[in-house]
Amino acid sequence: MPILPTDRDPRLITVRRGGSLTDDHHRLLAEWAILCADHVLPLFEQARPDDTRPRGALETARGWMRGDVPVRDAHRAAFPANAAGRDQPAPAKYAALAAGQAVAVAHVAAHDLGAAAYAIRAAAAEAATRGQGEAARVAERDWQRERIPEEVRELVLDDQRLRSPICWNVFDD
DSSP, X not given: OOSSOSSOOGGGSBGXXXXXXXXXXXXXXXXXXXXXXXXXXXXXXXXXXXXXXXXXXXXXXXXXXXXXXXHHHHHHHHHHHHHHTTXXXXXXXXXXXXXXXXXXXXXXXXXXXXXXXXXXXXXXXXXXXXXXXXXXXXXXXXXXXXXXXXXXXXXXXXXXXXXXXXXXXXXXX
């Protein structure tokens, strides 16, 4: 299931590509996506302590934010992070996918919501084994919302409302 809409929201397209997203706001979205992915990364690292691809993707994303990593290299780092989740239990798989989405924000800002959605799925999948999946979904969603940078808060919350149906409804209240 795709988590990016067919029609892209110009608010999530950078100014240089014809949208209205500033570079500063793009970096804030990336910072939030990294935070979301990093929050659940231990679920992957517990399952695969020898596999550094998702953590490496987050470090690459941080490098892009600092201006040390070109967009193309950040975009390429998403693929190994995503591949790390293949054939893993759901919590580890979704945590790896969250990292892949977070680093992909450098290329397409709208991947911020993908990082958040996969992080919520990771937390819910881990708690589902104890019958607490829904409570974990809500707790992770609320944790993330508390950390949305104020400058992009309304944009992110509006995007969550619009895209929740294609993001497994993880952002629903």
